[in-house]
Amino acid sequence: MIDFAVIGSGISGATISNKLNKKYSIKVFEKAKGVGGRSSFKRFKNKIGFDHGLQYLSPRSKEFKSFTKKLIKKRIIKLWRGNHEFLNKRVKRDKKHVKLIGVRGNNDISKHLLKKINCKFQSELSEIKRQKNCWLLKFKDNSSAYTKNLIITAPFPQVKKLTSKFVKTKLFKNKVKMNSSLTVLLMTNKTRSNVSSFFTNDNILGWVSNENSKRRFKYNRDLWVLQSTYEYGRKHTDNYRNKTKYYTNVLIDRFKKLTSLKIKKIYFTHIHGWKYSSNSKPLKLQSYWNKKIGLGICADWFGGPRLENGWLSANNLYKKIIK
Numbered sequence: 001m002i003d004f005a006v007i008g009s010g011i012s013g014a015t016i017s018n019k020l021n022k023k024y025s026i027k028v029f030e031k032a033k034g035v036g037g038r039s040s041f042k043r044f045k046n047k048i049g050f051d052h053g054l055q056y057l058s059p060r061s062k063e064f065k066s067f068t069k070k071l072i073k074k075r076i077i078k079l080w081r082g083n084h085e086f087l088n089k090r091v092k093r094d095k096k097h098v099k100l101i102g103v104r105g106n107n108d109i110s111k112h113l114l115k116k117i118n119c120k121f122q123s124e125l126s127e128i129k130r131q132k133n134c135w136l137l138k139f140k141d142n143s144s145a146y147t148k149n150l151i152i153t154a155p156f157p158q159v160k161k162l163t164s165k166f167v168k169t170k171l172f173k174n175k176v177k178m179n180s181s182l183t184v185l186l187m188t189n190k191t192r193s194n195v196s197s198f199f200t201n202d203n204i205l206g207w208v209s210n211e212n213s214k215r216r217f218k219y220n221r222d223l224w225v226l227q228s229t230y231e232y233g234r235k236h237t238d239n240y241r242n243k244t245k246y247y248t249n250v251l252i253d254r255f256k257k258l259t260s261l262k263i264k265k266i267y268f269t270h271i272h273g274w275k276y277s278s279n280s281k282p283l284k285l286q287s288y289w290n291k292k293i294g295l296g297i298c299a300d301w302f303g304g305p306r307l308e309n310g311w312l313s314a315n316n317l318y319k320k321i322i323k
């Protein structure tokens, strides 16, 4: 039987697995086809693709800054240079925080941390049961597994659904509100735009990234990631699947109007709704650990809306486990 089953291969699951792997046997279960969670990279032709969720890292804490410096040295992440333009002239440019991206895709950090770890994909955990001194994990495809300890890194509502029977503290009394957003991946003719990203003050389109400016591959068409505002996402993420063409066009039209770029041809579009995109209100604790039953929870939502919060939460949980 494995020592630790870790649910999720985003930054929180990858970080805690990488740390625990030095001492214990670990297996990661991930419901998606690949690594990265909300920092996944969507590939559609060899190396070409889009950062599907997270766009860049902007380290704030001393610990995370030092971790990212090591990753830069190992050529896993790099600086995203270029012209990051604010379409709202009243917003001040954020010159203080650097923008870091994966060298090949923003799931590079998770991939690096999980290099030596046994991961099972397309395995969605649907139920957990306590049996004697271990956990029985039941998956959506009717498979099951036993583990001595269990760590879950999913978004707040999903963790609550799976574990509330076993968590006797006030953790789930907290109101963690997760924001939603719609993302459109778009391939157009070359516009010769020299902008790496656009921030807007629109109420529909929040942000646009120019994938080619990340200099991961050479491509003779423009690749864009359009992200809706949370306000628009909150209203439309639940029903976008019934009208994908409509919502794709809404975001593309806003993009064209706000940037005035010369978009003559659209070659490819893909829309995704992030029901649990990020959260805004941090909790007072950084992670949850119950040694008695071997249940741990770490995720970005303990600390805030950014990838760094997931990394800090996983480090905090690790310290509690080895204490």
Ligand SMILES: Cc1cc2nc3c(=O)[nH]c(=O)nc-3n(C[C@H](O)[C@H](O)[C@H](O)COP(=O)(O)OP(=O)(O)OC[C@H]3O[C@@H](n4cnc5c(N)ncnc54)[C@H](O)[C@@H]3O)c2cc1C
Residues within 6 Å of the ligand: 007, 008, 009, 010, 011, 012, 013, 029, 030, 031, 032, 036, 037, 038, 039, 052, 053, 054, 055, 056, 057, 058, 123, 124, 125, 126, 153, 154, 155, 158, 181, 183, 227, 274, 276, 277, 278, 298, 299, 300, 301, 305, 306, 307, 308, 310
């Ligand atoms: C559109 C978007 C843009 C963003 N932009 C930025 C940004 O620019 N900068 C920034 O710092 N942050 C950004 N974020 C937030 C950032 O992506 C997250 O903070 C970070 O990825 C969270 O990592 P995590 O490991 O805690 O959670 P996740 O990445 O969500 O990982 C959880 C994993 O668990 C898996 N999982 C869930 N339930 C189950 C289950 N039952 N069984 C098996 N597996 C399961 C999921 O598939 C997922 O892979 C953005 C997020 C989104 C969605």
